[in-house]
Amino acid sequence: MEIYRAHVLVCTGTGCTSSNSGKILEEFEEHLKKNNLENEVKIVKTGCFGLCAEGPIVVVYPEGAMYTMVRPEDVKEIVEEHLLKGRIVKRLLAGDKEQETISKSLDNVEFFKKQKRIALRNCGVINPENIDEYIAFDGYKALAKVLTEMTPQEVIDTIKKSGLRGRGGGGFPTGLKWEFASKSKDDQKYVCCNADEGDPGAFMDRSILEGDPHSVLEAMAIAGYAIGANQGYIYVRAEYPIAVRRLNIAIEQARNYGLLGRNIFGTGFDFDIELRLGAGAFVCGEETALMTSIEGKRGEPRPRPPFPAVKGLWQKPTILNNVETFANIPVIINKGPEWFASIGTEKSKGTKVFAIGGKINNTGLVEIPMGTTLREVVYDIGGGIPNGKKFKAAQTGGPSGGCIPASHIDTPIDYDSLIELGSMMGSGGLIVMDEDTCMVDIAKFFLEFTVDESCGKCPPCRIGTKRMLEILERITGGKGEEDDIEKLEVLAKNIKASALCGLGQTAPNPVLSTLRYFRDEYEAHVRDKKCPAGVCKAMVNYVIHAELCKSCGICARNCPVGAIKGERKVPYVIDDEKCIRCGVCMEKCPFKAIFKNA
Amino acid sequence: MSSQVKQCKCRKETEQEKYERIGRIVDEYKDREGSLIQILHAAQGIYGYLPVELQKFIADKLGKPLSEVYGVVSFYSFFSTKPRGKYTIRVCLGTACYVRGGKKIVEKLQEILGIGIGDTTDDGMFTLEVMRCIGACGLAPAMMINDTVYKQVNPDKLQSILEGLR
Numbered sequence: 001m002e003i004y005r006a007h008v009l010v011c012t013g014t015g016c017t018s019s020n021s022g023k024i025l026e027e028f029e030e031h032l033k034k035n036n037l038e039n040e041v042k043i044v045k046t047g048c049f050g051l052c053a054e055g056p057i058v059v060v061y062p063e064g065a066m067y068t069m070v071r072p073e074d075v076k077e078i079v080e081e082h083l084l085k086g087r088i089v090k091r092l093l094a095g096d097k098e099q100e101t102i103s104k105s106l107d108n109v110e111f112f113k114k115q116k117r118i119a120l121r122n123c124g125v126i127n128p129e130n131i132d133e134y135i136a137f138d139g140y141k142a143l144a145k146v147l148t149e150m151t152p153q154e155v156i157d158t159i160k161k162s163g164l165r166g167r168g169g170g171g172f173p174t175g176l177k178w179e180f181a182s183k184s185k186d187d188q189k190y191v192c193c194n195a196d197e198g199d200p201g202a203f204m205d206r207s208i209l210e211g212d213p214h215s216v217l218e219a220m221a222i223a224g225y226a227i228g229a230n231q232g233y234i235y236v237r238a239e240y241p242i243a244v245r246r247l248n249i250a251i252e253q254a255r256n257y258g259l260l261g262r263n264i265f266g267t268g269f270d271f272d273i274e275l276r277l278g279a280g281a282f283v284c285g286e287e288t289a290l291m292t293s294i295e296g297k298r299g300e301p302r303p304r305p306p307f308p309a310v311k312g313l314w315q316k317p318t319i320l321n322n323v324e325t326f327a328n329i330p331v332i333i334n335k336g337p338e339w340f341a342s343i344g345t346e347k348s349k350g351t352k353v354f355a356i357g358g359k360i361n362n363t364g365l366v367e368i369p370m371g372t373t374l375r376e377v378v379y380d381i382g383g384g385i386p387n388g389k390k391f392k393a394a395q396t397g398g399p400s401g402g403c404i405p406a407s408h409i410d411t412p413i414d415y416d417s418l419i420e421l422g423s424m425m426g427s428g429g430l431i432v433m434d435e436d437t438c439m440v441d442i443a444k445f446f447l448e449f450t451v452d453e454s455c456g457k458c459p460p461c462r463i464g465t466k467r468m469l470e471i472l473e474r475i476t477g478g479k480g481e482e483d484d485i486e487k488l489e490v491l492a493k494n495i496k497a498s499a500l501c502g503l504g505q506t507a508p509n510p511v512l513s514t515l516r517y518f519r520d521e522y523e524a525h526v527r528d529k530k531c532p533a534g535v536c537k538a539m540v541n542y543v544i545h546a547e548l549c550k551s552c553g554i555c556a557r558n559c560p561v562g563a564i565k566g567e568r569k570v571p572y573v574i575d576d577e578k579c580i581r582c583g584v585c586m587e588k589c590p591f592k593a594i595f596k597n598a
Numbered sequence: 599m600s601s602q603v604k605q606c607k608c609r610k611e612t613e614q615e616k617y618e619r620i621g622r623i624v625d626e627y628k629d630r631e632g633s634l635i636q637i638l639h640a641a642q643g644i645y646g647y648l649p650v651e652l653q654k655f656i657a658d659k660l661g662k663p664l665s666e667v668y669g670v671v672s673f674y675s676f677f678s679t680k681p682r683g684k685y686t687i688r689v690c691l692g693t694a695c696y697v698r699g700g701k702k703i704v705e706k707l708q709e710i711l712g713i714g715i716g717d718t719t720d721d722g723m724f725t726l727e728v729m730r731c732i733g734a735c736g737l738a739p740a741m742m743i744n745d746t747v748y749k750q751v752n753p754d755k756l757q758s759i760l761e762g763l764r
Binding site for chain 1: 634
């Protein structure tokens with residue numbers, strides 16, 4: 001094996017790839033060659049570090065110096081200064097660049113300090129397209145241990161003892177799920193991985209698949225051994241081309257190494273995995289719909305029971321776990337269930353990966369111990385709200401979840417506390433909203449989503465959510481009627497009680513949750529025909545302040561509908577009838593003379 | 599497709615050759631249970647879209663009724679029965695992108711391209727679509743053009759991004 005004195009890690013996740021990390025790689029190759037360093041410094045293409053907004057990201061070891069927002073023209077300097085002369089290029093380091101006490105190592109970056117990376121342990125550390133690197137980081141050790149030292153029941157007991165709960169949303173105990181399937185008697189069983197990450201605002205599964213695909217393959221084989229299955233399916237979104245490519249590479253490599261296929265580790269255990277591509281249907285994230293889709297049919301859910309552990313894919317006993325759940329399994333086997341159970345809260349063990357997005361400074365992926373408070377996530381890790389705005393709420397659980405308002409910002413986040421607050425963990429999307437966000441508009445946004453994605457099989461979801469959306473459109477359109485809020489509540493209750501699958505049963509949650517905490521905003525829309533956040537266009541108008549207007553005409557030139565008229569030395573005026581409330585005039589006015597009336 | 603499509607210099611695969619290639623894929627997958635969606639992915643990759651005649655061809659080869667194939671095609675948003683542009687623009691309207699102004703990108707693109715959501719420009723260059731989360735939330739607002747993700751898209755720069763592709 002060749003020894004290198006330094007390693008340059010370049011992120012090739014989706015985020016950094018779109019920030020042009022491919023070009024950075026080429027530049028490194030070129031400049032290392034130019035300086036005759038190609039035998040001393042190794043370039044590693046890694047998965048996601050999580051700090052996507054600051055990409056492209058380059059980390060140089062042994063120092064662990066993390067360079068952010070690296071441009072292709074910066075590479076020359078990194079090579080010549082850092083790699084050749086050993087002087088870290090301070091201006092490119094992560095963190096506050098003005099500070100004297102600049103953090104030169106990854107561990108000192110605020111974004112990473114409160115994190116504990118278990119599921120993401122290898123993301124940004126290894127090259128996901130090289131199985132040897134995974135193996136070097138204890139990869140496939142858990143599978144070897146399970147196959148040679150443990151009985152299937154011992155594996156199930158270990159997972160049960162660890163307290164691991166499903167990371168896809170529901171939070172069902174994983175070990176229990178495995179036990180049910182192991183007790184079902186059948187000649188054929190299946191292990192499925194749900195990589196159809198459809199929740200808007202969540203991308204942890206994508207990052208794991210792109211950054212550490214082998215951890216999922218290993219865990220699926222372990223699950224196969226535990227329940228007595230020899231075939232696995234990964235149902236992955238077609239929207240994730242990089243993840244699909246890396247999974248294919250990983251499966252191929254694992255087969256070549258005899259870690260998938262027949263007689264693994266010479267123990268007589270067979271297990272193989274096939275990929276199945278989704279085709280853009282959100283409902284396929286629901287377990288019964290997903291299995292119907294793997295069968296090549298319309299992805300419609302079916303009633304439960306029978307549960308998949310009894311009759312799943314092709315009517316055979318099946319377990320379905322989410323990507324992040326699987327990524328935890330090898331570590332639990334290697335480090336023991338006690339270790340895992342020592343992290344987190346009483347009923348929610350381990351860590352959870354959150355995708356932080358929306359109105360927050362550090363958008364990206366973070367893995368935190370269960371029980372971390374929302375305040376720590378938003379302010380310590382997320383770096384607070386941009387432009388000095390106020391935190392209004394955080395939305396979790398996607399279209400099935402709800403909002404956590406500022407008054408509950410000190411709540412420790414775990415499965416049960418979120419349910420109590422009327423939200424849910426979901427797959428871990430956490431969207432931060434500031435004072436400029438209208439909560440009625442957000443509720444409408446989620447209902448639009450559900451109406452779009454409802455498969456149409458059961459009437460409560462197909463018709464009920466459409467009726468709810470119509471009411472919300474009325475309210476945000478300035479035509480709300482006095483009893484609309486009550487109507488929403490009645491509909492919500494009935495849909496929750498009668499819809500066929502998880503999608504429909506949880507679809508009213510965004511409305512119920514915003515009604516619970518922001519009822520006054522709904523009332524303002526309905527009674528006073530006002531949108532307090534100034535978002536709902538029907539209730540907003542723009543006016544030009546006559547004294548501040550310098551009659552420059554910039555607003556009129558930028559108005560897309562020609563709604564602004566005026567002449568030199570006379571203040572301009574907006575024709576309210578013509579105005580489409582796009583706000584361009586206000587953005588463009590150099591004298592800040594245009595105001596929005598909400 | 600319209601005659602205005604820019605033709606590339608290399609010889610184009612004929613209609614018949616495309617059908618033959620799809621036929622070979624169907625044969626390959628035929629005996630594997632539940633592979634209809636995978637076949638349709640491949641067929642759309644070759645033919646560009648899935649017109650009813652092609653669906654009929656696949657159904658016949660698989661020995662399935664056309665209704666079953668059509669049922670699957672119409673269920674999934676990834677499959678299209680209309681010709682698509684050379685570039686498919688998918689604007690993300692997931693939560694993070696929505697909060698950060700994804701809607702403005704859609705409006706601007708509609709204005710520039712002069713088409714609605716789901717439509718294709720007359721020159722066969724661009725198809726405009728809206729997606730619910732492409733998993734690039736850290737880069738909001740984002741969009742995809744074919745397989746490439748564009749991050750933190752500024753509506754004012756859309757024109758030049760599209761020009762670059764023309």
